[in-house]
Amino acid sequence: MSQTTPSQLKTDNWPLSTDQWETVIGLEIHVQLATKTKIFSGASTAFGAEPNTQACAVDLGLPGVLPVVNEEAINMAIKFGLGIDAEINKVNVFERKNYFYPDLPKGYQTTQLEKPIVGAGHVEITLKDGSTKTVRIHHAHLEEDAGKSLHEDYHGMSGIDLNRAGTPLIEIVTEPDMRNAEEAVAFAKKLHSIVTTLGICDGEMSQGSMRFDVNVSVRPKGQKELGTRTETKNLNSFKFMEAAILKEVERQIDLIEDGGDVIQETRLYNGDTDEARSMRSKEEANDYRYFPCPDLLPVLIEDSRLEKLRAEMPEMPDAKKARFVSDLGLSEVDAEILSGDQATAAFFETAANISGDARLASNWVLGEVSKSLNANSIGISESPVTADMLAGLITRIKDNTITGKVAKQVFEALWKGDGKNADEIIEKQDLRKVTDTDAIESMIDEVLVANAQQVENYRAAPPEKRSKMIGFFVGQAMRASKGKADPGMVNQMLKEKLDA
Amino acid sequence: MYDKSLSEQSRALANGELSSLELTQLYLDRIKKLDGNYNSYITVTEDLALEQAKAADERRATGDASALTGIPLAHKDLFCTEGVKTTCGSKILDNFIAPYESTVTHKLKEAGSVMLGKTNMDEFAMGSSNENSYYGAVKNPWDTQAIPGGSSGGSAACVAARLAAGATGTDTGGSIRQPASHCGITGLKPTYGRVSRYGMIAYASSLDQAGPMTRTAEDAALMLNVMAGFDHRDSTCLDREVPDYTAHLNDSLEGLTIGLPKEYFSTGLDSEVEQRVRDAVAEYEKLGARVKEVSLPNLELSIPSYYVIAPAEASSNLSRFDGARFGYRCENPEDLMDMYKRSRSEGFGEEVKRRILVGTYALSAGYYDAYYKKAQKIRRLIRDDFMNAFEQCDIIMGPNAPTSAFNIGEKSDDPVAMYLSDIYTLSVNLAGLPGMSVPAGMANGRPVGLQMIGRHFDESGLLNAAHRFQQVTDFHKQFPINS
Numbered sequence: 015m016s017q018t019t020p021s022q023l024k025t026d027n028w029p030l031s032t033d034q035w036e037t038v039i040g041l042e043i044h045v046q047l048a049t050k051t052k053i054f055s056g057a058s059t060a061f062g063a064e065p066n067t068q069a070c071a072v073d074l075g076l077p078g079v080l081p082v083v084n085e086e087a088i089n090m091a092i093k094f095g096l097g098i099d100a101e102i103n104k105v106n107v108f109e110r111k112n113y114f115y116p117d118l119p120k121g122y123q124t125t126q127l128e129k130p131i132v133g134a135g136h137v138e139i140t141l142k143d144g145s146t147k148t149v150r151i152h153h154a155h156l157e158e159d160a161g162k163s164l165h166e167d168y169h170g171m172s173g174i175d176l177n178r179a180g181t182p183l184i185e186i187v188t189e190p191d192m193r194n195a196e197e198a199v200a201f202a203k204k205l206h207s208i209v210t211t212l213g214i215c216d217g218e219m220s221q222g223s224m225r226f227d228v229n230v231s232v233r234p235k236g237q238k239e240l241g242t243r244t245e246t247k248n249l250n251s252f253k254f255m256e257a258a259i260l261k262e263v264e265r266q267i268d269l270i271e272d273g274g275d276v277i278q279e280t281r282l283y284n285g286d287t288d289e290a291r292s293m294r295s296k297e298e299a300n301d302y303r304y305f306p307c308p309d310l311l312p313v314l315i316e317d318s319r320l321e322k323l324r325a326e327m328p329e330m331p332d333a334k335k336a337r338f339v340s341d342l343g344l345s346e347v348d349a350e351i352l353s354g355d356q357a358t359a360a361f362f363e364t365a366a367n368i369s370g371d372a373r374l375a376s377n378w379v380l381g382e383v384s385k386s387l388n389a390n391s392i393g394i395s396e397s398p399v400t401a402d403m404l405a406g407l408i409t410r411i412k413d414n415t416i417t418g419k420v421a422k423q424v425f426e427a428l429w430k431g432d433g434k435n436a437d438e439i440i441e442k443q444d445l446r447k448v449t450d451t452d453a454i455e456s457m458i459d460e461v462l463v464a465n466a467q468q469v470e471n472y473r474a475a476p477p478e479k480r481s482k483m484i485g486f487f488v489g490q491a492m493r494a495s496k497g498k499a500d501p502g503m504v505n506q507m508l509k510e511k512l513d514a
Numbered sequence: 515m516y517d518k519s520l521s522e523q524s525r526a527l528a529n530g531e532l533s534s535l536e537l538t539q540l541y542l543d544r545i546k547k548l549d550g551n552y553n554s555y556i557t558v559t560e561d562l563a564l565e566q567a568k569a570a571d572e573r574r575a576t577g578d579a580s581a582l583t584g585i586p587l588a589h590k591d592l593f594c595t596e597g598v599k600t601t602c603g604s605k606i607l608d609n610f611i612a613p614y615e616s617t618v619t620h621k622l623k624e625a626g627s628v629m630l631g632k633t634n635m636d637e638f639a640m641g642s643s644n645e646n647s648y649y650g651a652v653k654n655p656w657d658t659q660a661i662p663g664g665s666s667g668g669s670a671a672c673v674a675a676r677l678a679a680g681a682t683g684t685d686t687g688g689s690i691r692q693p694a695s696h697c698g699i700t701g702l703k704p705t706y707g708r709v710s711r712y713g714m715i716a717y718a719s720s721l722d723q724a725g726p727m728t729r730t731a732e733d734a735a736l737m738l739n740v741m742a743g744f745d746h747r748d749s750t751c752l753d754r755e756v757p758d759y760t761a762h763l764n765d766s767l768e769g770l771t772i773g774l775p776k777e778y779f780s781t782g783l784d785s786e787v788e789q790r791v792r793d794a795v796a797e798y799e800k801l802g803a804r805v806k807e808v809s810l811p812n813l814e815l816s817i818p819s820y821y822v823i824a825p826a827e828a829s830s831n832l833s834r835f836d837g838a839r840f841g842y843r844c845e846n847p848e849d850l851m852d853m854y855k856r857s858r859s860e861g862f863g864e865e866v867k868r869r870i871l872v873g874t875y876a877l878s879a880g881y882y883d884a885y886y887k888k889a890q891k892i893r894r895l896i897r898d899d900f901m902n903a904f905e906q907c908d909i910i911m912g913p914n915a916p917t918s919a920f921n922i923g924e925k926s927d928d929p930v931a932m933y934l935s936d937i938y939t940l941s942v943n944l945a946g947l948p949g950m951s952v953p954a955g956m957a958n959g960r961p962v963g964l965q966m967i968g969r970h971f972d973e974s975g976l977l978n979a980a981h982r983f984q985q986v987t988d989f990h991k992q993f994p995i996n997s
């Protein structure tokens with residue numbers, strides 16, 4: 015990668031305005047694989063346990079112990095490769111990356127360098143304006159996570175928690191194909207969608223299950239050579255990633271326009287304070303002295319294993335989206351969102367299949383369900399209203415048992431746990447749509463009596479204004495019926511009475 | 515009884531001639547009385563040994579005894595032993611007690627053997643003289659002026675001095691065969707992958723292999739029967755059936771073709787050592803074997819290749835000794851870097867530091883291709899040389915070392931001279947082959963062993979040849995008069 019500093023190319027019309035700069039972004043993403051045990055030992059990978067309770071002799075790097083590869087981690091990496099249409103390297107090799115740090119017990123990280131398990135692949139992303147773009151994946155390799163250093167509350171000393179040490183990761187490296195923060199975030203979300211659909215990662219970003227390193231450089235538009243890049247490490251939310259990119263792009267442009275040079279360095283971004291700082295420059299970088307790990311044999315992947323895993327592959331988000339549009343008649347935008355998350359897609363499909371109405375199911379999942387989940391900050395898998403329950407509700411809307419307005423009321427009751435399904439709530443709370451002419455008529459009469467002045471005003475008004483004024487009476491009548499009256503019948507009967 | 519072989523002691527235990535408790539006590543008494551002269555043990559586990567001996571006798575009483583039940587053994591101090599200190603001959607592990615048991619010692623324990631203690635060794639198995647131990651040099655029981663060889667010098671010396679019935683050793687570049695040769699005992703380095711490395715503190719992972727060090731080939735067969743086999747905790751251990759290594763000990767050697775590599779008999783080989791090897795080969799001819807000259811053209815390259823690969827792996831393997839979680843930590847570290855630097859500088863000995871530096875250099879950016887990669891290419895050439903030779907012969911024979919044991923201190927200031935003396939053993943590790951040393955007489959008043967090299971996984975062939983030789987010679991029965 016050639017690296018010309020834009021400042022070497024200064025011209026008479028310097029400085030350039032912001033829209034004359036082009037941003038170039040490449041990502042490295044660490045994805046924790048959802049294996050039950052670690053990549054080279056039998057210790058559990060569960061999150062949140064007491065420090066150092068989930069680290070065995072192998073994870074602690076005690077003398078004489080040896081690593082044994084977790085075959086499930088290999089399978090998951092292969093599935094990722096298949097999911098991004100990448101070549102799987104049938105001979106791949108673990109190497110040692112040597113450096114000293116207290117949370118790295120062996121003094122080396124076992125990773126892959128020259129022969130990674132996943133070769134080149136690609137991911138399609140959809141942008142807000144509906145356009146699509148391809149981001150190329152350079153490769154993805156398997157490696158072990160390090161432990162954590164805890165720098166607070168140890169009387170001036172540092173604590174080490176090795177529970178995370180040895181957790182399997184795939185590190186995914188993209189080509190520098192993204193041109194702005196929006197593309198980078200769209201890519202990150204798409205990747206999240208791919209790994210959760212594949213079931214190889216729990217996608218819990220706040221627990222560090224996916225961590226993004228962002229390589230950013232800028233160059234004057236039209237210039238071919240890349241500018242000097244910086245790497246901002248360990249971003250664990252889409253929001254922080256976007257903010258960190260915007261901040262870094264601005265810093266680099268300001269720096270160059272002020273006559274400075276971007277130096278190649280590793281940076282840290284603090285999402286809570288929205289501050290970034292330099293961590294180390296290229297000169298301070300370690301010589302990692304990579305060499306093939308002599309404790310592990312090369313991983314050989316047989317065709318039969320590849321075929322077996324291929325047969326186990328779930329429908330990927332892109333295929334799912336296409337099917338939602340073509341078979342279920344959803345809009346591109348709705349299909350994109352619903353297919354983006356495995357749990358959401360499954361929820362939607364269950365509700366659509368049982369109720370037989372994909373359009374209504376889509377509206378409800380993207381509407382009331384999403385709204386309530388967000389308000390309570392929970393995931394769809396924790397929704398108190400299950401897909402079955404939603405389907406039952408939609409069925410009652412479709413067969414005219416309840417009005418749309420009452421449906422929301424039933425949903426809220428289901429959310430609160432007032433009943434085990436829509437029918438139970440409808441019965442218990444007497445929410446059936448009222449279609450009885452006598453009942454509606456008597457409600458209307460009450461409304462007209464109670465609002466004699468408005469009736470007079472209505473009748474005094476010219477016909478062209480009346481159609482607007484009738485809404486008031488419909489509203490009153492619906493309220494009197496607690497939303498249960500058939501709105502069409504109310505409208506019709508009101509008109510007849512008022513205009514009589 | 516202490517002067518009998520392990521096999522004979524095994525039969526005596528089986529016949530009820532004595533108990534394991536008596537035999538174990540006999541060895542413990544000898545260790546107390548004599549090991550001050552040799553320094554072959556770092557730790558003697560007297561109480562544990564007596565306890566295990568009692569348990570072995572009880573087990574025998576129930577009729578559930580194996581050939582090794584009740585046999586007192588010593589283990590090289592790099593096999594992790596649960597609850598018993600494992601030092602690897604280093605200050606940096608002076609306080610290390612492993613919470614787990616190595617596969618080798620576990621299997622031997624399960625077979626009912628008794629652990630007398632942990633034997634002295636060159637620090638982290640780096641050395642050919644056993645002078646590189648934090649616990650002091652080991653002395654050769656035949657002549658306490660002489661080195662016992664290394665790195666399994668403690669194991670070799672204690673078997674030679676009859677301070678154990680047998681011992682475990684490890685061989686990365688000759689560390690079983692060369693001390694066996696210098697101490698006049700029988701030592702077998704199995705094929706790489708034959709014995710699990712789990713729980714064995716690593717020096718150079720792609721070369722390390724554990725094996726038995728005993729008085730006779732039959733003894734070695736009995737120990738290997740227990741030590742060999744697949745272990746799911748070691749990815750480099752092969753899932754391959756373990757034969758009964760005693761089954762073919764007495765097979766005829768009629769028609770066996772012995773290859774003598776001409777490079778093994780060129781300049782630098784002591785004439786008396788050469789004579790003992792040629793005498794031994796002559797015995798084999800009497801036993802019906804044919805002799806053929808073969809060639810290992812890249813033999814000389816085995817020294818530079820080994821002394822790049824082994825230190826490179828070691829530089830990484832030994833990174834975990836950093837003072838953070840176990841082992842020696844320097845006093846009052848100022849900060850993290852200071853803790854690393856001083857713990858390692860103070861905890862490791864000179865030879866270990868030298869090899870860490872060499873290995874770090876060989877793996878460094880810009881040097882990797884010229885050193886490590888090239889060394890790996892040479893390694894393949896050396897393996898090919900052996901494969902070619904084995905198309906013309908069944909077993910390769912030669913010396914283990916250019917001379918018999920040299921004096922303590924003689925080469926300690928000249929590491930390169932020390933490295934050069936490994937010329938006949940290193941290539942066997944680089945090729946992953948099984949190798950053995952059997953006593954073949956004396957040269958310049960000190961023992962000499964005959965080295966035998968077999969095809970991959972042909973330990974049975976080596977043991978057969980060694981056993982037949984020991985049926986017609988008595989070098990293996992001799993032991994130092996003063997012990």
